[in-house]
Amino acid sequence: MSAATTDYFEQLLSGRPVLYGPDREIMEEHRIPPRTAREEEALAAIADPADVTVAHARLEAVLESAMEVLQQICVAPGAKWGDLTVGIYSRAGDLALASTRGVNMFSAAVSPVPKFIGKHWADEPTVGVRPGDVFFHNDSTYGGTHNPDHTVLIPLFWEDEHVAWIGTVMHEGDNGALDPGGFAPSATTRFGEGLRIAPMKIGENHVLRRDVLNMFQNQVRDPLAWLVDTRAKHSAVRDVEQRLHDLMREHSPELLIATLRHLLESTEAEVAKRVAAWPDGRFRSVCFGDTTLHEERLFKLAVEIEKRGSRLTVRTHGSAPQIDRAINAQAHYVRSIVGNEFMAFLFADLPRNAGFVSALEFDFEPGSMLAADDDQPTSLSMLSSFAMNTALHVALTKALFANPGQTVPIAPWYAMIPTLRMAGLNQHGQLLARSAVEMNAAGGGARHDRDGEHACAPFFATLADWGEMEEREAEFPVVGLWRRIPEDNHGFGRHRGGASVEWAYMLYGSRRFVFAETSTGGRFPVTGGLFGGYGGPCTPLTRVRPRNGFEDVRAWLAAGAEGLSYDAAKVVERRPIDADYTVSRPDVIPAPVVEGEFWIQRMGGGGGYGDPLEREPEEVAVDLRRGLISPEVASSVYKLVWNGDRCTPDLDATAAARDAERRARLERGLPYDAFVAAWRRDAPPAEVPYLGSWEWEAPAEWASESESEEAA
C-alpha cells in the first residue's frame, strides 16, 4: 500500500472521530509540560523579579474579589458556603493560581478541561477558540471532580494572542440525575447521572446563548438555580478577564505569562524540595467503606507511600475493583485528593495550583475503584476517594512523624459527607432541589500536642460555613430540631479528636417534599485514630415517621415535647410519639416524607491521638461535664474515677485504675508471631460482602520500582 493510500485510510478511519471522547493522553498526564517558547520569551522579558511578585499579589487579589462576589450572587447552597473556586490557567491549560478559599481539589483536577478545548476545539472549524467565547463542562471523564461540579471557562486574549484561561467551578444543587440534589446514588451506569457535558462552547462574543441555557435548564430539577449560577459564573470570569486586561495594559502580557509559569514551576519545585527532606521509606495504611449505595458491602481502599530522595510515589494497589455503583473514582480525581492533602495539611503556605500534583508520582491500578474506567458511574466518587484520603493521611503522618518542624502530625480528619438533600415545594410554594451543608462541620483530628477542633471544616475546603439554621428554616420547609454535639462522637485519645454534631430536620410547612441522604460509615467508621488514639464512631441514619399525621406531632410539641431527648439513640429507645422508628445505613435514595417526619444524622468526629490512659484526668472530667463523652467512656476507655455531679476527678483512684488497665494489657499481650497466628484469616468472613484484595503477601506485580531494582 502506498503512503498516500495509507494516509488516506488513516485519515478516513481515525481523522475525524465519531465522538471526541476523553483524551487519554491528557487525562493520564499530571505533570506540568515543558515551557513553551512563548513562556521562555516572557520569562526572559522580566527584568525585575519583583514584578512577578507584584503580579502574583495582584492576581490573588483579583481572584479573591471574584470569588467573594460570586458567592454573593450564586444560588447553589454548596457554593454559597464554600464549594467553588475561581482560577487562572496557563495557555497550555494548567491551573496556575486558584482563589485562596474554596475547594482545593479543583486546583488539581480541572486542568484537563482547557487542555481538551485547546487540543480538540481550537482548530475545529465549527468550534474554535476566540475572544468572547464561553465554554461549559461537567463530565468528570474529561476532567474535574464529579458531575455536579459545573465549570465555566473563557479564553483570555491580549490583542490577537491567546495568553491564558480563566475558569470557575461550582458545585450545583441539582444535576438532572436519577436522584435530586446533585448526586445520583441510584445510578448504576453513567447514563443515570444526569448532565454529563464534554467541554462545549455555550456562548460567543461574551454572550451566553439563551437557547443553549434553556437546553441545560430543561435537564435539571432546579432551572432557576442553574440559570442564576451560570450567569453568575460567567460574570465572575468576565470580571477577572477585565482585571487581567488592566494588568497587561499597565505592564505587559509577558508579565502575566511569566507569572503564571513561575507559580507553577516554583510550587512544583518547592513541594519536591520539602518532600526531599523527609526520611526515605515506605508507609502503608488502609481504610474501608461500608456501602455501595445499593447494598452494604465492605470495600477496601489501600495506600502505600514510597519516598526516595525528592520522589514521592502514591500507590493504591489492593484497593477494591470498580463496580456498577456511583462510588467509583477516576485517577485524575484521586490525584487531586492527594494534592488536597498536601495543600490543606502539609504545605498550606504555597499557592494552590497544579504544581502540587506535578511534583508527585502516582501508581494506581487501572480498573480499580480509585482508577475507574470512563464508563463507570462516579457522581459519588467521594465515598471511595474520601475513605482513601483517610488511609493516605495516616500513611503520610507516619512518614512525617520523624520530621518535626515542617508539618504538624495530626490524626485523621473526618472525611465524609452525611448531609440532608431535599427537593420539592417549599412553604412559599417555590420548587427547590438543594442540599443542606452540615457536611461542612467535620470534626478535626487530634494533634500531637492538643485536642482536635469540633465541627471545623471539611478536609477539602479549609474555611467553609454551615450557615444559620434560622435562615434555612425561612427558605426550606424544615425545622431544625437540633444541631448539637452528642456524646462520644469523636475519637478518644491522649488528645481527643474534635467532635461533630448530630442534626435532626423535621419537615414542616410542605406536603410535597422528599429527603435523601448519601454517606458511608453506618457500620464501619470513617475516621481512624493515630498512634494509640481511637477512631470516630459509626454514624447511621435514624428516621422517625409519625403514623397519625402532623397534627399529632404539633400537639405533642405544644404539650412540651415530652420525651424529646435531642439524641437519636434515646429517641429510638424512648419512642416519644406514635411513629415508625428506623435506623439504617446513611444512604437513602430520595424518599417522600410526611409533615412532622424527622431524620437524624451525625457528622463524624476526628480521630484521637495517643493512648487515652495518658489523657489528663481533669481534661477527661471536663469532657464528661460538657457531655462530650458518656460516663461509660470516661470509665471504660479513660479509666477516670470521679466524684459528684461536677465530675471532680479522684486522681489517686484514677491512677490506680489506669495502672490496673496497663497490667491487664500486658496480660492480654501476645508475642508478635502468636498475635499474627491468632489474628490472621485467609479469607474475609463469609457473612461480610467484601471488595478488594485479601493478600497477606503483596503479589509480585505490585512491587515498587525500587523493589524491582533491588530484586534485579
Place this chain on the structure above:
Amino acid sequence: MTEINVDIGGTFTDCVATRADGTVATAKALTTHHDLSAGFLRAVGELAGAFGVATDELLAETEAIRYATTLGTNALIERNGPRLGLLTTMGHEDTVPIGRCRQWGDGLAASETRDLARAERPVPLIDPERIVTLVERVDYDGRVLIPLDEEEVRDRLQQLVGQGVRGFVVGLMNAHANPDHELAVRRVIEQEYPSQFLGRFPVICSHEVSRRSGEYVRQMTAIIDAYLHRFTADRLSDLRDRLRDRGYGGQLLLVHNSGGMGSLARTTPVQTVHAGPVSGLYGSRRVAEAHGYDSVVTTDMGGTSFDVGVVVRGSVRFYDFNPVIDRWRVQVPMMDIKAIGAGGGSIARVDPIAGVAVGPASAGSNPGPACFGQGGSEPTVTDANLVLGYLDPDNYHDGAIKLDRRRAERAIERRIARPLGIDVIEAARRIRRVVDERMGAEMFREITVKGYDPRDFAVFSFGGGGPLHACGYAAALDAPKVVVPPHSSVFSASGAAGLELLHIYERSTWMMLFDPLTKRRLTDFARFNAIVEECRAQAVADFAADGYGPDDFEVTLELDCRSSGQLFVTTFASPVERIESDADLIAVIEAYFAEFRDRFGDLALTKEVGVSIDVVRLRARVPREPLRRAARPSREGGIEAARTGERDCWWTAGGLARTPVYAYRRLADGAAISGPAVIEAPDTTILVDPGWHGRMDEHGFFTMTREDAA
C-alpha cells in the same frame, strides 16, 4: 460653639478641639486605663493651654464632646470581661461554640486560614459549661411550636448562678420573629435575681441587639454586648460624671461604628467597638464631600496594620452588616473597614514563591524595627525606608526616636540580600515594593468587591506611615490622586466633628416582591408598611428620650433584597418609605435592579427568577450643618522657605538621586512640589514619588496627583 472630639485608643488619647472662632487645637496624651478621665483631662488641659484658657473654662464653654474609643476592642482581646452565662434553645447549645464552623478563621488573615493542621479557635467569651438550654421552640415566622416552661428557666438560672456568672445572655431560636420567650426569660431573671441581689449585672436578650435572623451572629452580638457592658455602664458613666464635676454641661456623645453617634443612654456597647477607625472613615467622607470627591478609599498605615475603608457619595455599600469584631462575627451595621498586617514594623522574609514576602508578622513597637536599636534583628518596612533614604535618622517622630541605619542594613543584608544574592539597596527596594503592592491589592479587593473601579478613586492617606507609602500603593491601585489631611496622626479624632446623631433599626422579614414561577407579586402593602412604621415608632421614642421631636430627624429606608435563592443580599436605598401603590412597588423593584446591575454587572442580573425582601432597615438621623473647614494660619515665603535640605534617596525610576526635603509646617498655601521630594511633618513623612506633583491647600490638605492624570 466649642466642640471637643476624642479618640481614646489603647495607647494614646487623641483630642481635637474647635472653638467658635474657628481655631483648632490638637493634643495627645497617654491613655489611662484605670481611670479614663485622667488621660482625657490631661489632653483637655493641653487643648486649654493651646487656647490660653483654663481647663474648667474650656469645658464650661464646650457644647459637645464626641467620644470614639477602641477600648471595647481591647477589652475583647484581653478577655477581661465578666463571667457570663447563656440561656439558649435546647438542641442548639453548640451554635455559639461552633460558630458556623468557619469561626476558627474569622478575623484571621487569609494566609492563616489555609492550614487545617493549625486550625484553632480562640478562647470563647462564654465557657461552654456556662451554656444552659431551655426546651422551647419558635418557628421562622414567629409561631410557637414548643412553649416555654418558666420553672425550667428557674432551674437553669440556678445552675448558672451556682457557677458564679455575673451576667446573662438570652439567645433563643427565631427570637427576632417573636421575642416573647426571651422576654419571659428576662422577667424570670428580674424576679428571681433583682439587682440588689447580684449587683449591676447585664441581662441581654438577642432580639434587643438585632431583629434580624441568624442565630449565631445575633447571639454573638448579644454576648459581646454583655461582655462589654461593664465598660460602658461603669467606666463611661464615671467619665461623664467627672466631666460634669469639672463644669461640662453638655451631653457625652459616643461615636458608633455605624458612622453616627448617640447619647450614652442610647448606646449599646457593641456599637462602640471600632468606633475610632470608623470616625476616621466618616471624617474622610465629610472631607471628600467638601473637596468634591465622589469616591474615596481611606488608608491608615500604622506600625503593625493597614486599615482600608471605602466611601462613595450616595452609596450604602460601605457598610458591613455582619462584620467580624476581633474573632467574632456579629450582626450590627458597621462601616466597613478591613485591616491587614502591613505596617512599618512588618517583617520581611525570603519566600520560595514570592522571593520577598512582607508581614503579617510584625516586630511591633518592642523590639520594633532593627533600626530602633531595641534588640530587633528582623528586617522591617521601616528599615527598608531608612536604607532607601526616605527617613531622617535624627528626626523620626519629631526626633523622639533615633534610627540606626547600620542596624537596618545588617538586618536586610543577613535575612534578605545575602540569601537572594542581591545588594542591600535592591533588597530594601523589593521590600518596599512588595508591601506597597500588598496594600494596593487589599485596596483593590475592597473596592472591586463592592463593584467599583479602583481608577475612579482618590486615596486618603493618614496614620503615621500612610503618607510615606501613599504614592506607592496608589500606583499599585492605578489611582490618580492622593490626599494627606492635616493632623494626619489624629485624623480619626477630628473625623468625629461631622458626625450626626444616628440610629438604625432593622427587621428581618420574608416578603416576595415578585415571583415569576408562581406568578405572584407583593400585594400586601400593609404588611410592609407596618414593619416600617414599627421602626419609625421606635425612632420617635429613642429620639424623644434625647430631647428631639419627630420633626427634628430625617429617615431613609434601606432594603436588603435578593434574587430568588441567593444567600447574600444586596442592600439599596428604597426610593419610597411606604409602598402604597403598584407604582411604588415598581420603583422599589427597579431600584433593586439598578443597584444590583451597578454592583455586579448586567451579566449577573437574572430578573426572571424573582426578588424577595430579607431585611427592612430604617436609618434615622438628626442632620447637621455641612462641615466647616478651618483655615490654617497663612505662611510666608515661597517653596524655598520650606526647604530644609536634601539627602540621597533611591527611587525605582532613576536610582540614587539627591532629593529635596521640606518642612510641612512651613509650606505656604498653594505651594507646589514635584517629585521626587520628601516632606517631613511632626507625626509623619510624606513622600512625593517621581512622576507625582503635590500641592498644599489653605486648609492644610496636601494633594498629590500622578503626572499622567494631571
